[in-house]
Amino acid sequence: MHILLTGGTGFIGCELIKHLTGHQITVLTRSPKNAKEKLRHADFSNIDYIDTLSAFTDLNHIDAVINLAGEPIAHKRWSEAQKERICSSRWVVTQQLVDLIKQSATPPYCFISGSAVGIYGDKKYQHIYENSKTASQGFPYSVCNQWEEIAKQAASDKTKVCLLRTGIVLGPYGGALKAMLPPFKLGVGGKLGSGDQYMPWIHIQDAARAIAYLLFSSKAEGVFNLSAPHPVTNHDFSQTLAKCLKRPCLFSTPRWLLNLIMGESAELVFDSVRAKPKHLTEIGFIFTFSHLEPALKQVLNNEN
Template sequence: MNYLITGGTGLIGKALTKELAKHASAITVLTRSPKAALNLGLGSNVTFINSLSIENIENQDTVINLAGEPIADKRWSKIQKDKICSSRWNLTEQLVEFIQAANKPPSLFISGSAVGIYGRQNSTEIDETFNNFHEEFTHHVCAKWEAIANQAKSNKTRVALLRTGIVLDKNKGALAKMLLPFKLCLGGKIGNGRQMMSWIHIEDMVAAIVHIQQNNALSGPINITAPNPVSNSSFSADLAKAINRPCLLTTPAPLLNLLLGEMAGLIVYGQNVVPNKLVQNGYNFNYPTLELALDNLLNTK
């Protein structure tokens, strides 16, 4: 099995590449820094490139597109919004053009998206059939990203869109950023704490992608979240309990709005997203509850 992966050195991509490298014939990873990527130890059958050509697409069994400017690393200025959009849309357009032009296109194109496509929602349960989107920046980014990726669909190429939730990993991403204040006894809920958090353990994230690759019935938008989303208040309490710290403080929403501007909406609002497609197509979660996930990530030596 041959793979092309974009974003293969990021949080999800690195873990996925390591897993696929155990069985793949060859993996090609697109990265801005091929020399630096050589030191990541992703596998002897992994090759790094810093630009794409149609030759990189020909004879690939699966193309996995995970690249994109991090959405929560910087305040959303106009320049930063343009980077977030262009880093996703432009590369996906290039991949689609090459897939369409290839003599032997991949049988599967897996492309990133996020639960942000739903926009801010209340506690209503959201599966892949939900279409009452809230029009805001995250929806705009993901909706166009998905629309571009869908153009690769043909009788030769299946397209799967990963509507990913908050990926939990001890060393990177959202959980890693939360740990320090909680360890310093400064953690707590945000705003009223009722906003829903749709999360997934990094191991389930990787395993779900492998499951999609192996299951031809899975295509179109797929929610990549654990089956038990929780409120921000519950998440905060469970995290504090997992590291034996109190959960006493509250971060007021107006303060976040002042500090982060429009980007504060990622934290102040949420979505109650469930992975119906994955469950209905036989995926069994290793970490279906937050308690199990945090115990594994934070208390396993």
């Protein structure tokens, strides 16, 4: 199978490529040279690197497209310029891919495209499934809603579309945990605000395995919550992380302070999304890490 992958050098993309070693992969990247170096762990002469889609007039030669490209949403404060980068990095490449798919006589049979649980907004204690009502306002919603609307245009009787509403991805060497670990290792970590907000999380191995599963499953189509079956509150996450590190969990960071530090992007920390992967489990996907403590222990063992 020939797979076109965007975001291949990202946190999930690097892991996903390990699960696709038996296939030909074309990675779209801004820097082929840097990508080759970063992906050397998984490149068995089955990866080509391109820095633009402009050479393609269609995707007749591609069997499937996995679209994970996007400026990290939580790394910087949301200035207007940063918001534009976040949006355009997702919307523009997705539209380019959709246009190429629609121009193909024999288009890719599968288009898997990113999104995030931020599309649901703050849902407090509600269980959130793929058919749950999304938010109607807020920056994370607007980013993800437009991203999904563009991707859905690729759907036809020849191309199935899968949308990934991804939670917090836990893995060594990157992601949200990289920012969380330093204070917890020093024994000064703790809950954020009240700690009552739910955090939908997923181990990076399960995130990559789930994407590969969607790629090859005949039942896979539509929206998927890419999160573990047992989301936890920020309080429980903090307590579990401290326990795994054998550190105390006595502190808390007040909401007003995070609002001051992070500005509008603090909503990523305080919005409560109790997302459940109903659609994934219905089509037969089995999680390796369903519960938080074993997931964190595995990640921390590999991080050291």
